[in-house]
Amino acid sequence: MPTRESPTLRRRRLAQQLRTLRDQADMKSAEVAARLEWAPSKLTRMERNEGKRYDVNDIALLCEIYGTDDRLRDHLMQLARDGRKRGWWDPYDKMLSEATTTFIGLEAEAASVLVFEPLTVPGLLQTEDYAHAVMRASAANLSEEQIQTRIDVRMRRQKALYEDPPLEVFAVLDEGVLRRQVGGPEVMRAQREHLRRVAELSNVTVQVIPFDAGAHPGMSSSFNILQFPEPGDLDAVFTDLVAGEMFIEESAEVKRYHAAFLNLVGAAASPANTLDILTDR
Template identity: 35%
Template sequence: MSSPTVLRRRLGGELGKLRASREMNAKDVAAALGWSASKLSRIESGLVSLQERDAAKLLAHYGVSSPEEVRQFLSLTRQSRQQGWWHAYGDALPDWFRAYVGFETDATKIVTYQCELVPGLLQTETYARHVIRAMNPTESTEEVERRVALRMDRQHILNRQDPPQFWAIIGEAVIRRPVGNGPAMAAQLRHLALMADEKPNITIQVLPFSAGAHAAMGASFSVLSFSDIPGSVAYSEATTSSTYTERPAEVARHEDTFLRLMASSVQPEKSVTWLRKVAEEYET
């Protein structure tokens, strides 16, 4: 079954199609219902939950009167409000990151470029602990451990029966910057090499310093695709916020950037060899 996040996106997409079929302007619809334009935009993008009463208002405004059609919309609305597995982690998961975890859970393909750190889905527990502690210096040990547990739990998608295709490009700085001590960093790099070797759904490339200026200077991002809903989602993250877009032109630009990064990066097999070589350097 799809996660609540993906169900919200499906619901929002259907509501957006309804509005477009009525040739109604989003700003005018929001004003007519006493909402802000941003609220309607976030509903149609699937980034926020929709109350059944608000769904009913939208349907009435769009002139949907078929009892069966109303029932289907309200049923989807209820399903989209259910809690995902990640809600058990409470405040360990920031509000702005919840949508991403939901998308990640249901994605069939994920491509990501990371210029500063190993992607969360490929981090070892020790590496994750050091990263989370560094980024949250005032948190208690208990809070840090909850965040580490959440990150490890997210990785289950790579081991399930129908794992997503996961293609990661990491900048050379990621493998050169020591996170923790030498053995910890060596273990992380060996883990990356092992995952790329043993998991047919995982591909890793390293973007070398020698590539010079490239298509994503200083900007990490991910693009997630799904099997049961059309379109992809492009995601980028800052320290305390995130940006999502599913506009075809913007998603296409992210996908084109990733293709350019692939061309500038070391080929997968040679990247794995390089990861193991640098791991040996950390152990000496």
């Protein structure tokens, strides 16, 4: 039994299936809402996965209208039950943005994540000291306690690399990430050594774009592409921009990020040569 399960993914999966069922039934959302005597916005919110709880009885009523068989109805009702569970990240809801908590919730059961970082080591691969130095510099308005709580969240995310099944990580970094003295020489030395160790895991691939590769298509922002084990679960992108975080699910936009990641992989040194770069101090 997999240990990596996410109520966030269950809710997302349920919302997608509800939209599909209504489309297959060739019904407008207003028509369905009227038949159930619901406010018109209720079904819209459910299909957009807005909110954190689905009522199992509501799912049963929708299945009756859409004419689903017993097996599918039971499956959807179980998704609703699973979606009501609490993830380990729920206690941190108030201190993290909605986009961030959604990303963490989906990452918790993703099969793989494609990561590009031009400025910092990806959170999944950071040491605690490095994470502290990054957060202290970028969140000067936070107390030491608040910073430590965010670091705890980041360290907890890293458990996914060692759970069953493990999260697969394909990370491309700009060489500047390795040369910037975040936290000082000792912190960076430990961070590079940690990168070398995790890069030897069978589920982690690290590639570095060397300085001599010149300009590349990822110089403007970092991004993460989440991929899921079930074919029906669509890929999603999380970006961290100066203006704030964004969570992207629109298919055409996600494809653009996939194309950009492939270009970045093409510009990067091979995993073997990357180990040499990590060793070069």
